[in-house]
Structure formats: C-alpha cells, structure tokens
Amino acid sequence: MATKLNEIGVRVSRINTIADESEAIITTLEEVFQRVDLVLMTGGLGPTNDDLTKKTLSDYFGMELKINEEVLADITAYFTSRGKKMLQMNIDQALLPDGAYVLRNYKGTASGMWFERDGKSVVSMPGVPYEMEHLMETGVIPRIIEKYRTTPVFHHTLMTFGEGESFIAERIKDWEAGLSGSGVKLAYLPSPGIVKLRLSAFGQNKSELEETVMSKVNELEALIPELVYGHNDETMEMAVANLLKNRGMTIATAESCTGGYIAHLLTSIPGSSSYYEGSFCTYSYRSKTKILGVDSELIAVQGAVSGEVVEAMVKGVFTHFDTDYAIAVSGIAGPAGGTPEKPVGTVWMCVGTKENQVTQCFHFGRDRMRNIRMTALHALNLVRLSILDS
Amino acid sequence: MATKLNEIGVRVSRINTIADESEAIITTLEEVFQRVDLVLMTGGLGPTNDDLTKKTLSDYFGMELKINEEVLADITAYFTSRGKKMLQMNIDQALLPDGAYVLRNYKGTASGMWFERDGKSVVSMPGVPYEMEHLMETGVIPRIIEKYRTTPVFHHTLMTFGEGESFIAERIKDWEAGLSGSGVKLAYLPSPGIVKLRLSAFGQNKSELEETVMSKVNELEALIPELVYGHNDETMEMAVANLLKNRGMTIATAESCTGGYIAHLLTSIPGSSSYYEGSFCTYSYRSKTKILGVDSELIAVQGAVSGEVVEAMVKGVFTHFDTDYAIAVSGIAGPAGGTPEKPVGTVWMCVGTKENQVTQCFHFGRDRMRNIRMTALHALNLVRLSILDS
Numbered sequence: 128m129a130t131k132l133n134e135i136g137v138r139v140s141r142i143n144t145i146a147d148e149s150e151a152i153i154t155t156l157e158e159v160f161q162r163v164d165l166v167l168m169t170g171g172l173g174p175t176n177d178d179l180t181k182k183t184l185s186d187y188f189g190m191e192l193k194i195n196e197e198v199l200a201d202i203t204a205y206f207t208s209r210g211k212k213m214l215q216m217n218i219d220q221a222l223l224p225d226g227a228y229v230l231r232n233y234k235g236t237a238s239g240m241w242f243e244r245d246g247k248s249v250v251s252m253p254g255v256p257y258e259m260e261h262l263m264e265t266g267v268i269p270r271i272i273e274k275y276r277t278t279p280v281f282h283h284t285l286m287t288f289g290e291g292e293s294f295i296a297e298r299i300k301d302w303e304a305g306l307s308g309s310g311v312k313l314a315y316l317p318s319p320g321i322v323k324l325r326l327s328a329f330g331q332n333k334s335e336l337e338e339t340v341m342s343k344v345n346e347l348e349a350l351i352p353e354l355v356y357g358h359n360d361e362t363m364e365m366a367v368a369n370l371l372k373n374r375g376m377t378i379a380t381a382e383s384c385t386g387g388y389i390a391h392l393l394t395s396i397p398g399s400s401s402y403y404e405g406s407f408c409t410y411s412y413r414s415k416t417k418i419l420g421v422d423s424e425l426i427a428v429q430g431a432v433s434g435e436v437v438e439a440m441v442k443g444v445f446t447h448f449d450t451d452y453a454i455a456v457s458g459i460a461g462p463a464g465g466t467p468e469k470p471v472g473t474v475w476m477c478v479g480t481k482e483n484q485v486t487q488c489f490h491f492g493r494d495r496m497r498n499i500r501m502t503a504l505h506a507l508n509l510v511r512l513s514i515l516d517s
Numbered sequence: 518m519a520t521k522l523n524e525i526g527v528r529v530s531r532i533n534t535i536a537d538e539s540e541a542i543i544t545t546l547e548e549v550f551q552r553v554d555l556v557l558m559t560g561g562l563g564p565t566n567d568d569l570t571k572k573t574l575s576d577y578f579g580m581e582l583k584i585n586e587e588v589l590a591d592i593t594a595y596f597t598s599r600g601k602k603m604l605q606m607n608i609d610q611a612l613l614p615d616g617a618y619v620l621r622n623y624k625g626t627a628s629g630m631w632f633e634r635d636g637k638s639v640v641s642m643p644g645v646p647y648e649m650e651h652l653m654e655t656g657v658i659p660r661i662i663e664k665y666r667t668t669p670v671f672h673h674t675l676m677t678f679g680e681g682e683s684f685i686a687e688r689i690k691d692w693e694a695g696l697s698g699s700g701v702k703l704a705y706l707p708s709p710g711i712v713k714l715r716l717s718a719f720g721q722n723k724s725e726l727e728e729t730v731m732s733k734v735n736e737l738e739a740l741i742p743e744l745v746y747g748h749n750d751e752t753m754e755m756a757v758a759n760l761l762k763n764r765g766m767t768i769a770t771a772e773s774c775t776g777g778y779i780a781h782l783l784t785s786i787p788g789s790s791s792y793y794e795g796s797f798c799t800y801s802y803r804s805k806t807k808i809l810g811v812d813s814e815l816i817a818v819q820g821a822v823s824g825e826v827v828e829a830m831v832k833g834v835f836t837h838f839d840t841d842y843a844i845a846v847s848g849i850a851g852p853a854g855g856t857p858e859k860p861v862g863t864v865w866m867c868v869g870t871k872e873n874q875v876t877q878c879f880h881f882g883r884d885r886m887r888n889i890r891m892t893a894l895h896a897l898n899l900v901r902l903s904i905l906d907s
Binding site: 151411 | 536545645682705779790799800807853885887
C-alpha cells in the first residue's frame, strides 16, 4: 500500500498494526485523525465471528448495514463459478453500510468500503494480500487521485550485490557528502547479499524531480558499476532471466545444498520456459553418481563439497541438457554436517558454458535458510557476470 | 518480537512503522508513552548516514556517546574473523550512549541499547532480523522477565488445510457459540490453502490457562480431524518431514510447474538428507522424455498437463531413485499457457509408493506464485494422507 501511495505522491506518515478489537480500531482512528486526512485499513472483513471491522466502522459512522444487490450478485457468481455451496455467512458478506462508497472486489467476497465525514476518510479493505492489491489498483488509487491534490515524489533504486553497506558508504562518501542541498536523499536498505540504494526527492514538478534524481543515479552508478546488477526492486533472478531472454540463451542447474531453490527462483518468473530447461537436485551421494555421473571415487577422495565435484556436476548437466549455461552447487547448509576443514556454510559452485566455467568456494554463516539464499544469489550473480563478459 | 513477548505474557498493544527521521521517532515515543511503559524499537543503527536512531535517542535521553571498549573488542573480532578491513564507520559502531544498558550483539556490529527514565523504557535493536532475534533472546526477554510482572497468556494453534474459513466456521458454529464465557478466544487466520485456528486465554494461573485452552483444542480437533495437519505454526513440509523421519521413509520428486519449489520446501528443514533423496525439474517436454522416460507420443496425445503424464513421471522417478514415496506434478502456472480445455491454474499431480498411487487434477487461480504454492501444499498433503493411510 505504501509503495502504491508513494507512486502517486502520497506520503505515508505511519503504519499502525493494532488488535482485532472494536475499541482498538476506534481509539486508533480518533488518534490518527488528529494528524492525517486519509486512513487506509486492511483486515477484519471475513465472514467469521472474529471479523469485526465492518460492524465497528458502520457503527462509528452511524450507518446501517443493508444487502447490496450488486455485491450479492458478485458473491453468488463467485461461488457458482467455483462450484461451491454458498452459506448464510457468505450471503452476509453483501451486507454493507448504507452511505459508504463500495469498492467491488472481483477476487473475493469482502467488498472494500470508503467512509467519509468532516473531510476525513477511512478506506477499509480485506487483509488477503492479492484482494487488497486488486482493490488498491481498481478502486482506491484512482479515487485518491480524483479527490486529493498530491505532492510529486520520485524514487529510483539501484540494486547492488556482493558488498556490505559500510563498504559501499566508504566508496561513495565524497559523492554522498555532495548530496546535501541537492534535494535528493539517499537510503541504504540492506538484506543478505543485497544492498538497495534508494534515491528520493519530493517537490513541485514531477519531470524536474525525475531529472534531478536520475542525474544523481547516473553519478552513483558510475562510482560502483560492478556492484549494480539492477534497478527498482529488480531481483537477481529477474536480472539473469532478462539477460538470458534477450540473448536467446538457456540454462539448467544441478543443486545439492540449495535443494531446488535456484530452480525455484529461475521459474518464479512468468515465461521462464523460454530460458529454463530443467534441474537435478542431487541431494544424496548416490544421486550425484547415478544421475550426474560424478565418479564415486572422486566424491570419496575430495568430498561431495569440493571444486572437483561441482565441476563434474556441471559436466553431468551438459550430458543431459543442451543448454548454454549450467550451474552446479554443493555445500553444507547446516546446522549439522560441518567438519573442522569444511565448516557449516562452506559452499562450492561451478557456473558457466560448456567451454568456459568458473569454480569458486564461499564461506557463509551458520543459518541454514540464509546459506541457501546466499548460495543461490552468488550462483546467479556468477551467471550474470559470465553472460556480460561473453 | 510480538510472538516472543506473547510467550512471556506481555500483551502488545500496537506496532508502529514510522519514518527514519528524528522528529518522527521523538513524536511517536512521546505519544506512545501516554499509553504504555515499554517500547521496543528496531532499525536505524547501521553505520551509514541515514541511520539516525542512536543519535536521536541519546540526545532525547541526554546521554553522551562514548567508545565502549568491550563492544569495540567485539567489533574488532567480528572483522578479524571474517578477514575484512575495519573502517572508521565500523569503529564508530562502538560509540554508545553513556548511561544506557548495552545489549551485546554477537551476530553483527550494532549493539542493542536499553534506555530508562521515569519508569518508562525504550529498547533499541538493529533491524536485521537475525540480529534482532539474537538480541531478543539473549538480552531483551530475560531483562523484561526480571523487571516486569507479566500476565500469563496461553495460545495453541491448530493448523488446517484444504477448506476455507467460512466452511470451517459453519462446521464448528455450535461449538464456537459455546466458547463465550469459557475465557478462550478463537481467531481464524487464513492464508492460501491453510487456515490457522488460534485459541488464546489470558489469566492468573499459567497451568490452569493451559488446561482450559487445551481442553478446547481437543474438542475442536475432534470436530474437524481430517482438516488438522499440525499444531502451533507447523508447516505442511514439517508435518510431512516428521512423518517420513519417524517411519524411516524417503521421498523424491519430479516437478514441472512448481520448478523445484516442492524440493525447496522439503530441503528447507534441517536434517532433510535423512528422508529426501533428490528431484528432477523437467520443465521442457524434451526433459520429461529424455530424463524421466515419458513417452513423447503420450505427451503429444494427452498433453504434458495430464494424469497419464504425471503417472509416467512418477514411474520415471522410481527408475532413478529407490525411495518409498514419489511426487510428480505438471500444470499451467500462468499467466500464459492456458487453453479453453486447460485454463491457467490446471494442475495434475500423482503421489504415492511404487505399488499404490493417487492421481488428481486441481483447478487453482490465475496467480503464478499462488498456483506454485497451492500445488506444492496439495502434493505434500497427499503424501501426508497416504503415509497416514498406510
């Protein structure tokens, strides 16, 4: 919700998470109306007894609940198309406050409601994320644009990979010092492996704002070109997918410690069948040998977590798949399985084409899910660099 | 944070998300101190210029920043062990407010700080989730228990799969009506495929509370036994993993539309190598034929998304892996690829042992990530039911 509001120039002053209780809802509304004109709410609109929001707001605004025939027809169609029986509590979802503006919901049975009094507005939406997103897009955002004069805002984010925020801050400190007075603000938004650098400006003229911010974005990108893999919330898998698509190239993976997570990232993007061929998750020693043809002697001598084994896994991928690129990873995700020589977090990966591969060893930390994610990001980044180099 | 506070009997009255600005921090603190005694904060403790929290709170409480030698030693060790160069801004992380209680952070460089004045406390923690979790566990929770008298609270959650909240509410309505007066509250917490039923009670005596809630839990579970797959935030993959581990059984998968997501879920659990053998992600037609031995004629006649093909995929899994169970899924995740006969969201799956399999067709919706997740949950649930039946 905040992202969408920002896009149209609405500044979000605060996000409150409160108890599902009438008193908490009313107290919070009265408190925030001291500071703001518009409150967007989600949740509490379901059909069960613990859903209190509709009743609470209708009472607060002195409106009666009446059956809305259009909404009842929507709900009936919703159940008919799914071949499910409609219960009384589903019909009751069409009971709506007489006097509120109704926002039709075509993805569920809980309508959105827009209440107004004395220049203050409350918009109530269902808590199910994709229903809320649908109502924001079709009803709430267009109505905000219609009713309010908003302040233009412009954000642009550079997505960086591979260095921590303090390292980046040190590299760009002179440039950052020069930002003050430009009206552009910089935020460092770190998460494992990735630091987002968000540049923002607020002002009067949207195209001027955009020009100001983008000139700073270009300066910043020129300072750390090898760290920037994308823009504006682009994920690493999107960056790799776009490169593969643009060059008509394909990829396959052989995963041990990531257990299918790299494949999952690569196939989370619509249209992935154009560049993604398939994967092997060879978790056991036996599967590495039997399916990828890794020499069992090699595993015995070097260990399954070794450069030699990931290189053999990549060869194994290319015997099955005629792709341009292959990824193979093998590591100790933890929490168990570490040894003094190969502690938890040790990961080997081999990435490349049939002719040209890179093999690297990494040492991540002790957290299993973080190790799986860091492994996947590094492997995908190596593919990205390899494509850009070719 | 709220979960951990609840566990020790602290009721969280509100969660505020505010701007990274000194004024917003101070205004919010003064506002919430009207209502509560203890405020836990996260974020804004990093080394970069946009991190304002430490300075803001130190000024607000009138404390000077001084180097804390113990913390400086921690930070130095942190960089030494990672073989990274320490910058001035990293050293500055040891500058801490003289007068605040310092919570040592062994997973990062930002210390936690506990400020007190006039019976009100503010605890500031870093925003990186695993650092915050570490500080909550080692410093904040023990100190809250020491300083405050808390109200016992007891929650127990039944995890259900496969029916919507209105269907469940209808089935249990008489029992739910009888809850009033028992002191036990019921909340329906729905997410795609899963509805959590959370029973809670607050009171004076912890063991009495537990007895009251658990007797209601048992009544509720007896009403909908086939829908309950687990307790207290157990995920579907944990439920399946526990069944497999307890019976010494193994599993492998062949995934098309889920692209490795089922494998990822099965390997997200520590110790998964005891039950998980490996997977094939056969995204292309060719890979289904070449790797799993699915007859290309069968694909041409029935289509890749068909009962015949997923049955052949399961056979293919068993030719490679000698596991007890196999899963195969094939579907149209969307947004493209649908036809009038097989619209987006159509998924076939086959699940079972070498001797005994179940083949089913599902129709999910239009959202790609939701279709992938629903497919994985249904496939894992079929494994669960099959193990329980055997």
